[in-house]
Amino acid sequence: MATTTYYTATTLDGWIADEENGLDWLFEVEHGEQGAGNPFPDFFAGVGAFVSGATTYRWLLEHEDLLAHPEKWQTFYGDVPCWVFTHRDDLPPVPGADITFVRGDVAPVHRAMAEAAGDRRIWLVGGGELAGAFADQGLLDELVLGVAPVTLGAGAPLLPRRLTSSVLTLTSVEQRGQFAYLRYAVGRG
Numbered sequence: 001m002a003t004t005t006y007y008t009a010t011t012l013d014g015w016i017a018d019e020e021n022g023l024d025w026l027f028e029v030e031h032g033e034q035g036a037g038n039p040f041p042d043f044f045a046g047v048g049a050f051v052s053g054a055t056t057y058r059w060l061l062e063h064e065d066l067l068a069h070p071e072k073w074q075t076f077y078g079d080v081p082c083w084v085f086t087h088r089d090d091l092p093p094v095p096g097a098d099i100t101f102v103r104g105d106v107a108p109v110h111r112a113m114a115e116a117a118g119d120r121r122i123w124l125v126g127g128g129e130l131a132g133a134f135a136d137q138g139l140l141d142e143l144v145l146g147v148a149p150v151t152l153g154a155g156a157p158l159l160p161r162r163l164t165s166s167v168l169t170l171t172s173v174e175q176r177g178q179f180a181y182l183r184y185a186v187g188r189g
Contacts, residue, residue, distance in 0.1 A: 001114065001119075002048060002049070002113070002114045002117040002118065002119065002120060002121060002122045003121050003122070003141045003142055004110065004114075004121075004122040004124065004134060004139055004140055004141045004142070005043075005121055005122070005123055005124065005141065005142040005143070005144055006124040006126075006131040006134070006140060006142070006143050006144070006159070007040075007043055007123055007124070007125075007144040007146075008125070008126050008128075008131075008144075008145060008146070008158070009023075009026050009145075009146040009147075009148055009179075010145050010146070010147055010148070010158045011025065011147075011148055011150045011151055011152050011155075012147060012148070012149065012150065012151050013151045013152060013153065014157060014158045015152045015154070015155035015156060015157060015158065016126055016127060016128055016155070016156050016157070016158050017055075017059075017127070017155050017156040018152050018154075018155045018156075019152075019154050019155050021055055021059055021155075021156060022059075023059070023063075025148070025150045025152060026148060026150075028150075029148045029149065029150065029177070029178050029179065030177045030178050037176060037177065038176065039146075039174075039176060039181060043121075043123075043144070044077075044080075044123070046120055046121045047080055047117075047120060047121050047122070047123045048080065048116060048117030048118055048119075048120025048121060048122070049080065049081050049082075049083070049113040049114075049116040049117040049120075049122050049123075050077070050080060050081075050082050050083075050113075050122065050123040050124070050125055051082070051083045051084070051085065051109070051113060051122070051123070051124055051125065051130070052082065052083075052084050052085070052125040052126065052130070053084070053085050053086070053125075053126060053127045053129065053130040054084060054085065054086035054087070054088050054091060055127055055156075056125055056126045056127055057084045057086070057091060058091065061091075061092070061094070064076075066094045067092060067094065067095075070094050070095040070096050070097065073094045073096070073097045074096065074097075077097070079098060080098070081098040081099075081100070081113075081116050082097065082098060082099045082100070083099075083100045083101075083102050083109055083112070083113060084099060084100070084101050084102070085102055085103060085106070085109070085130055086101055086102075086103060087103055100112075106130075106133045106134050106137055106139060107137050107139065110122070110134065110137075110139045124140070127156055128156060128157045128158050128159045128160050129160055131159055132159055132160055132161040135159070135161055135163060135186065136161065138188050140186045141185070141186055142183065142184065142185055142186060143159075143168070143182070143183070143184040143186060144181065144182075144183050145158070145181070145182045145183075145184075146176075146179045146180075146181050147179060147180045147181075147182060148178065148179055149178050163186070166187070167186055167187040167188070168184045168185070168186060168187070169184060169185045169187065170182065170183070170184055171183045171184060171185050
């Protein structure tokens with residue numbers, strides 16, 4: 001069975017995006033010397049399916065200009081299938097990308113993603129409310145948080161749910177440049 005992981009960057013005060021859903025703060029932080037940089041490429045190499053919310057998907061479309069440059073999707077994600085949860089009817093697919101737009105209950109979508117992923121990981125891209133919906137149904141196995149030395153004071157919350165230490169177990173801590181990577185196993189409290 002595939003492990004379902006919410007892998008994201010967060011500020012020290014628990015925000016994954018600013019009040020305008022921007023990520024400029026994230027790209028200002030150094031990952032460190034070569035070889036000690038961003039662990040995301042190694043993480044993504046083990047991903048067999050991923051899911052995003054509409055706001056995250058829209059940000060990616062606009063930030064990377066993916067409709068004009070759909071080849072970037074292939075560079076970033078290859079042929080890994082993606083599901084996008086949305087209540088919007090106006091989200092365009094990236095040409096040539098394996099994207100399925102869905103709404104409603106996360107459980108049947110998780111089953112489809114697990115089937116597609118096989119023994120590889122399912123990545124929850126964001127946002128926090130979507131990750132929370134997976135946690136609510138007991139479908140979240142792991143949190144991997146890249147904590148940046150930034151505070152925003154407000155914005156999109158990391159995980160707008162109450163998860164206590166009775167269900168979260170710290171499994172590793174690693175420094176990469178200015179980021180602290182925290183990995184937690186999520187139990188079934």
